[in-house]
Amino acid sequence: MGQQITTASFTDEEFECFRARLLDNLQSLKQLLQRPGFGVAPPSIGAELEMYLVDRQARPLSINKTILERSGDPQLALELNQFNLEYNLTPVLAAGRPFSLLEQEMQLSMAHLNELLLPEQGYVLPIGILPTLKRSDFGLHAMTDEQRFSALSRALADKRGSLFCIQIEGDEPLSLRARDVTLEGANTSFQLHFRVTPAQFADLFNALQLVTPLMVALAANSPFMLEHKLWHETRIPLFQQAIDGRSAEECQRAVPSRVDFGSGWVREGAYELFAEMVHLHAPLLPVSSEENSLAVAAAGGLPALDELRLHAGTVWPWNRVVYDPAQGGHLRVEIRSLPAGPSAIDMAANAAMYIGLAVGLQSQINEYIPALPFGTLRSNFEAAGQKGLTAELMWPHPQQSQGLLKQPVTDIARSLLPVAKQGLVQLGVENSEIDSYLSVIESRLDQGINGAIWQRREYHRLCRKLQPHAALVQMVQHYRQHLEENRPVAQWR
Template sequence: MGQEIDHDDFSAQDFEDFQQRLLDNLDGLKALLSNPDFGVGPSSIGAELELYLVDQNARPLSMNREVISRSGHNQLALELNRFNLEYNLSPVSAAGMPFSQLEDEMAYAIHLVNEQLAHENGVALPIGILPTLKRGDFGLHAMTDESRFFALTKALQKLRGRMFCIRIEGEDPISLRSHDVTLEGANCSMQVHFRVNPSRFADTFNALQYVTPVIVALSANSPFMLGHKLWHETRIPLFRQTIDGRTHEECERALPSRVDFGNGWVREGAYELFAEAVRLYEPILPIVGKEKISELIKKGKMPVLNELRLHTGTIWPWNRAVYDANDGGHLRIEMRALPSGPTPVDMIANTAFALGAAKGLQDRMEEIIPSLPFATLAANFYLAAEKGLQANLMWPDLSQPGGLVKKSVVEIAYELLPTAKQGLQQLGVDETEVEKYLGVISNRLDKRISGAIWQRREYQRQLKGQSEQAALTAMVQRYIQNSAKNIPVSEWD
């Protein structure tokens, strides 16, 4: 969805042409993947950091276009709502010191945006959902004036055929109705991209799926929405319910959602995920290009596969396959479940732990998959998002037969730390990097703290002697001060 779309009225012929082009794209992708040399290369890591723009009163600043215009920086990009923007980090080699490089660039990105907001006394804030948002902050007036966002809203409205209705349980349940998708824009994430060789795609993807519930619990940083205390990672249900276009009957028949954890373990490779996207989900933005895919492949050139990339950009699994024609053509796995914040060092620690654990486990997935039904893994994911570090997951005990055991997510994370260390070493990560970032995770586990838990505790502390809204504001202001120091949340007061 990063490309510009100049119209939002489509005919039946447009959809028919687009569907045929999707099939052509799939054929082209299959031809590329049949070449054993395609996508072979060293692992690399990239990320997209989404940020809130907030003023000194911890309220959203609707200035994303102004910030980009003032800075002129080509790695900044517009987001759905005017009070959010995105910074696209430069990809780095997984070997050496990738995490320090990514952390430094994240800190630079925040500083860059802060410079553009100095006149307004505003700052860029990495946080999953800004707790001080109010209902009036949403609506078409809040949407970034970009035709692709209006086209997406119109397409999803047509798909749903009704208002966007949201119901999220928690200590203080919330029900919302909206005519547009701007409520989804409350979510800010830190999306990680990991380049993998096609021959290892299935094992690596499955390993990342396996550890994602643990990472979500560890990194949870979105406990409030419109003043309501909800899930530890409220982004997960908010995004799903805002985008999910299924009717009640479709849900009853277990038809797949456009926002989901997935439909099963990957059996062979990336192709099946792309084919699943084409076969299971109807197109909503049928923009047809003129690329001559087969001719390009015959000439040894990489097709862009615009239709496939656009279509998969309108489906939002929490981990997904990405095809990219750049750098000789390659495959990536995009992790979309991690929230923004609390600090660059925290976000990079989450990334190091996730990629290290997945790398360390990929050779064991043949043993793990029969021990954990995919439906149980998906249930773990949502439970981890709801309960955070307090979650108990159903987890396989690989030391002996006998099925699944209920185990605390903290215990599971402790057990995965040596595996993550081994995986990072296999990637060629410098030992000082390994110790630093896994040390951040270990300290977080020792203190049973996450961004979500810190927010909840600080809110309760601020609530003594002042109103709920004043307590939320004071809490966010403390969060801003601590986040600016770039020290791990486990070391915050």
């Protein structure tokens, strides 16, 4: 979706041409994946950090284009709403000290942005959903003035044929209707990119899927939306509903959503995920390139697959396969389930735990798949979003012949810490790095505190002397103070 879109209206001929090119791209990709040596390189890690721009009253500042122009930083990018920006971190090799490098770059980028926001007395805030948002902060007036965003919003609205309806259960249930997708812009994430070879893709992707509910529970940081106390990770239902382009009939007939946990365990490799995107989801933005991908691939070249990459940018599974023609062409998994925040060290620790667990479980994944039905895994994902660290998940009994056992997510995560360490050792991460970041996770489990629980507790404490809105404002201000100290959330007062 970073591609420039110059119009929001398309002809039937443009859609027909785009669909044909998508099918050509799929065939070209199949040839590439069969090419010896394609995508083979040491594993690397990248990330995108989405942030709020916030004023001293803890309210959103809608000046993302102004800050982008002041910065001139090519790693900074606009987001859907005017009060959000995204920083694209420099990819690093997985061996060595990758998580320290990510943590340091996050700190430096946030400090630089805070300097740029001094004239407005503002600051950047990595937090899943800003608790002080109001309904008036959303609508077309809030959307960043970029054709690609308005074209996407119009395409989804036209496809749906009715208002976007959002209903989220929780302590204070929330019901909303919208004509556009700007409510989705309330979500900010810390999205990891993990480079994977084609031969290892299926097992590693399945392992990432397996541990995603655990990581959502450990990292939850979005307990409020529009001053309503909802899920521990409210981004999950909000994203799924705020950008759902399905009609009412398609929902009733279980047509897959563009935002989904997945349709099942991956059986062979990356190709089937790209094929699902093409065959299950109609194009929204049919912008075709001049490339003949089949001819390029047949000649031994490296096709850009522009149509496939653009189409993949309009489908948002929580773990998404990515094809990138850079560096000789390669595959990545984009891990989309983690919220932004609370602190840089927390986000780096989340990355270490997530990737370490997946690599550590990769060799065992074919033992887990028959023991954990995919529907149960999807249910675990929802439960983790609802309850966070207090969730109980269905997990294979240690003696797998005894079936599934309902267990506290904290017990499961604690039992898997050695597996995460094993996975990081396998990647070549330095021992001091492993111990440092896994100790952050272990402390979170010991204290029973993540970002969502800290926000809820701090809010309730402040409500003893303040009205709810004032309590949320002060809670955000306290959050910012702890963020700037860059201590793990388990140590926050």
